Amino acid sequence: MQRAQHIGKVVLTQPSRMGCRADGTYLLSGGLGALGLVTAEMMAEEGAKSMVLLSRRGVVNHDLSEAWKRLESFDIEILINACDVAQSGEVERLVTSVTQSYPSYTLRGFMHLAAVLDDATLPKLTQKHLESAYGAKVWGSRHLHMSLKSRVALDFMVLFSSTSALLGSPGQGNYSAANAALDAYARYWKAMCEHVVSVQWGPWRELGMAAQTGAVQRLKAQGLGSISNTAPWPLQAI
Ligand SMILES: NC(=O)c1ccc[n+]([C@@H]2O[C@H](COP(=O)([O-])OP(=O)(O)OC[C@H]3O[C@@H](n4cnc5c(N)ncnc54)[C@H](OP(=O)(O)O)[C@@H]3O)[C@@H](O)[C@H]2O)c1
Known part of the structure; x- marks a missing residue:
């Protein structure tokens, strides 16, 4: 695991809208991607003090270095880790390691952003295309849910879905289906009184x-x- 530098400070002038707790740690799968870093920054602004950012490679893309620098400027604990959430063993190992290494923080929630695009038009769509889209999104959400729920009561789980689940998207039948499956999991977990939302x-x-x-x-x-x-929060579509 790598640890980021911290130089700035955040002082919340009003209660966190997300209910981020100063003693909590938050896990972001796909947290080193474009929206992952935006989300992590927003959570830092909302009072989160500790976050674990995951991706398979465990590195920030060069073109996202500005976003990474902004995140590093907060007075927060950031761990970055290589973890393929499609593999249950990797998720289980990561969660065990975070829980044991950082006992002063309790895992309180996760944002699930991990995704890969592996586009193909319908006649060319194969099992392999479906597996790559499902691996990160659907199996990833199940593995995180299973590993975390068996240890802690989570304040929230946020699944990053897409309008492609609603409207479809050319060449992205696998991606659209994976997002629709993510939405279905959210409905299922919500029916079990869990604090989950799929956006x-x-x-x-x-x-x-x-x-x-x-x-x-x-x-x-x-x-x-x-x-x-x-745009200033709350986000507005233009
Ligand atoms: N950007 C949009 O306009 C948009 C719109 C609708 C929905 N979304 C959703 O928002 C989420 C984030 O999108 P983005 O635009 O930020 O994408 P992105 O920049 O490509 O980030 C995706 C991240 O997921 C990681 N990842 C992929 N497979 C993984 C796995 N199996 N385990 C762990 N990490 C994995 C990638 O890193 P590695 O390659 O190193 O693993 C990458 O850091 C996605 O779920 C996407 O479907 C985005």
């Missing part, structure tokens, strides 16, 4: 997978707005 995000304009794949422009032509990470 069907529209496209983010400046960063992340929609911006990189041209989906923002394609959806704009269909009349669907996009979200800006530079």
Whole structure:
């Protein structure tokens, strides 16, 4: 595990809207990706003091170094870790290690953002394409849920789904299905009185997978707005 530098301080002038606790630690799968770093920064602003950011490679992409620098400037504990959430053993090992190494913090919640795009049009869609989309999103959410729920009562679980689950997306049948499965898990866990929400995000304009794949422009032509990470919270689609 690597530990980040901390130099700044956050003083909350009003209660955290997310209910982030100063004695809690929060796990973000896909936390080193574009929206992961935006989310981590927002959680730091909301009073989170400790976060574990995961991705398979355990490194921040070069093009996200500005976002990483902003995150490092908060007075918070950040661990970054290589963990493939599609593999239950890796998730179990990670959760055990975080719980044992940082006893002063209690795991209180997770944000599940891990995702891969492996696009193919329907006639070319294979089991392999479905497995890569399901691995990060669907099996990832199950593994995190299983490992964490067996140890702690979570304040929240937030699953990053997409409007593709609702509207479909050309060449992304596997991704759309994985997002729909994520939404279904959220409904199932909610029915068991768990604090979970699945957010069907529209496209983010400046960063992340929609911006990189041209989906923002394609959806704009269909009349669907996009979200800006530079807009003040709460986010508004334009
Ligand atoms: N950006 C958008 O406009 C948009 C819109 C709707 C929904 N969303 C959803 O928001 C989430 C984040 O999107 P993003 O744009 O931030 O994507 P991104 O920049 O590509 O980030 C995805 C992250 O997931 C990690 N990852 C992939 N597979 C993993 C696995 N098996 N285990 C652990 N980490 C894994 C990747 O790192 P490694 O490759 O190192 O593992 C990467 O850090 C996704 O779930 C996406 O579906 C995004």
